[in-house]
Amino acid sequence: MTNYPLLNLFWTMLEFFIWILWFFLLFKILADIFRSHDMSGWAKAGWIVLVIILPFIGVLAYVIIRGRSMGLRDQEQAQKADAAFKQYIRDAAAPPTEGVTASTGTRHVEELSKLADLKANGALTEDEFQKAKDKLLG
Template sequence: MNNYPLLNLFWTMLEFFLWILWFFLLFKVLTDLFRDHSLSGWAKAGWIVLVILLPLLGVLLYVIFRGKSMAERDQEQVKQADAAMKQYIRESAGTTEGGGGQAEELKKLSELKASGALTEEEFQRAKTKLLA
């Protein structure tokens, strides 16, 4: 332990941390490349070759030139995931845009039947259609 002073340990930890950080950035760049539909296949291949052959320079150039659009694609993906989650919750809860779901619709149908606006036959058809 005497041959490895504390400062060298901190330096090694910093190098390791930066190495891991670079790998995260590399994977982020590669996933962004494949997610971007505005780039042609040749442009994607060019970026991939640059990132693989000159890793540090390629990743830094990608972030410099395409960092803003990378953030916009991330925001768009978050919005799409949020919309999908809200749609799933609406479908699971059985509600529609107007709210209420099947129970509310059945209540409206029974009120229409009670007021005489629907006959028994029309009520049964609408109820069957609603529950199907």
């Protein structure tokens, strides 16, 4: 049996956790470099080389220099995803188009089922659910 004190175990766990956080930050920064539209291809290449060749200095420099814009790009992407999700809800709750034949009843059932799932998942409030249901059935 080996002698490995409890404090060493905690220290090892802390180092492992910090290592995982480091990789998360590194991948987040690499994704942000590729997602950034305000940098030229050469600037992106320079940041990638800096982050890969001198990882600690490169990552810290990127966070210091471009950290604020990185947060803004994350916020913009979240707003676009939210808008797309809300548009999907509007499209799913829209009344059927003209010329829909016998499948109209089936379509209503499917769309009501989608609305109920969205409500159950917490994506829709009770009021939004009722409005969408009334719009669909009305």
